[in-house]
Amino acid sequence: MKAFGNVRTGAQFLGMEHACHPRKWFDVRRRSLQPNEVSMTALSFSRSIRAGHEERISTMLATASRLRSHGLIHRTAEDRRLDGRTLRLDGQQVLNFASCSYLGLEKDARLKRGACEAVERFGVQFSSSRAYVSAPLYAEYEGLLSRMVGGARVIVTQTTSLGHMAALPVLVGENDAVLFDLQVHNSVQAVLPTLRSIGAHCEVVPHGRLDRVAHRARALARRHERVFFLCDGVYSMHGDVIDTGQLYALLEDNPRLFAYVDDSHGVAWKGRHGAGVVLGERAIHPNMVVTLGLSKGFAGAGAAFVFPDPELADRVFTCGSTLIFSGPLQPAQLGAGIEAAKICLSDELPALQEGLQSLIEEFDGAALDAGLLHAAQLPSPIRFIEIGDEDDAVQAGAALKAAGYFVNVAVFPAVPRRRAGLRIMINCHHTKTDVRELVREIARVAPSGRLRRDSTPTPAGMGELDEAAEG
Structure with missing residues (x-):
């Protein structure tokens, strides 16, 4: 097995000791509290969280009402x-x-025909968890997507959000630290509470400040086994693009830094074979996992998670909760996606x-x-x-x-x-x-x-x- 990031193997990237174990909901390594402290602390914390949550919900409802009107x-x-x-x-x-269908492929006759033919061959539904058996078209689909990204191992998930829920808790360990860009997509940030619950230190960095990432990663690496940086390839609100060259330089400079890049908005319209702003320009870095959203410019469904080595992909596929307990993509989606991949691989x-x-x-x-x-x-x-x-x-x-x-x-x-x-x-x-x-x-x-x-x-x-x- 090749070395992972010149420091650890792909299996070690996962944190073997916890990859398939149930997560603890609370960090219990802190000072023990007395019973009255526990109740008062919990009550205060609960009221604080509830007040902030209710204020946010109220704001969203008022805003939605105004927009809806x-x-x-x-x-x-x-x-x-x-x-x-x-x-x-x-x-x-x-x-x-x-x-967000940037290339307009959702109306392409080949994608529509691919969806219809898949339904004719396999029915409208293949109702089985991929933990047991995958629909026949998955192998072809993942194979074509792998060709798009230069042969790296690809796992297709039902959605980008479900994919993050599967991958991140398997990749990040209790002795790791997590840096996340202020504007990284909400579907990535939604997994942060789970990462905190297993003991990972999570910390926000200002948007676009890779210099700040470098500084904090060096500091955190002194106290943590690894430091993960969560970011987007194309940021979905303002459309700004990560500096890929600087990101790769950071990974080369700090072998304990690992990048987790959501490039959902970069697929199809950018890069060789439409592989996005990161993998469309260069091969995946050994200290990197990249997500390609397939429901935007690609005009398909789900997401392709790209891994630097097969063992890492197998661990996520085996232990990722939503890959076990959620349903798969259906035949029509797989059929259309295969045709979209063929277009991306074409002249x-x-x-x-x-x-x-x-x-x-x-x-x-x-x-x-x-x-x-x-x-x-x-x-x-x-x-x-x-x-x-x-x-x-x-x-x-x-x-x-x-x-x-x-x-x-x-x-x-x-x-x-x-x-x-x-x-x-x-x-x-x-x-x-x-x-x-x-x-x-x-x-x-x-x-x-x-x-x-x-x-x-x-x-x-x-x-x-x-x-x-x-x-």
Whole structure:
């Protein structure tokens, strides 16, 4: 077996002593408490958590009510057929800039035919945990995905979120430390309580500050066996992209640092064979696990977890809770995914990627001319126009919808307070005219007198939240 990170084997990466053991819900290694201390501490802690939780729920309900009243969330499309470019809402046809199907493959005839043929061969359902038996198409699917990432071992999970729940508690041990980017996806952060419950130290770092990661990783490595850094390849709200070269340099510099990268928004539209912003440019690092979301630009379902060696993949497949106790992808999803992988492996993909890039450049050029952006951004298809005030952002989103454009309105808690804005996804169904006219409408409806700019965080981070993370 090859060495893992020049320090430990792939099995050791897992923390063999705990890989398949039940997790403890509380860290019991601290000082023993007296009975009255236990009850008072538990009561105080419970009240604190409950108050914060209730406040968050109340805020979310109030925000949702406001957005819902303007027809901006919890909608159901009224179309009898979808073309990928437009939606019918409230009897009105609107251009859809809220889809993450960046290459427009969801309408490709090959994917639809693949789904139908899979149903004809295997039925609409294969109802068995993969711990016992997988549907026949899984082997072909994982094999094609492995080719996309240069031959690394791939495990397909039902969703990205369920995959994180399976992988992270198996990878991270009680003597490890975890650093996570402030803006790493919620599906990654949702697993942090489980990691804390097994004894792992978890700590936030300011967004985009890989220099801070390097500093904290060196410090934590003195007290912990390994240090994991959890991050995104493409950050889903603002569309900024991780500095892959700097990330690999950090891993080379610190052999006890391990990267866990969620590249869900980078798949298909970026990199060789559509392998994303990380694996589309270079081979997987021995101290790295990468997640490729298959339900966005790839136009499939589930997620591909990419591992640096087969033993590591087998451990996660064997011990990951949601791979044991949750159902699999169904035949239609597998059939469509196989066809999407074939497209990514074909000579056709570069032209699709270039077509999307030309639309992104069209948006940026028009937005620069309109004063909506200060400078051209990195080449992801996600754009965020910051408006600031939550009510102003809601009004702008409603005005755009009335004008025939549907975009995502992002407000607290999805973004920091007073950093509300319009999240826009560009895809290959759009035309250059669509993009230019959207920019013109945004410039018209954005509140006058307010600085309108892109919200890609600067290297120094994101103001008040970065200050909190530094503390």
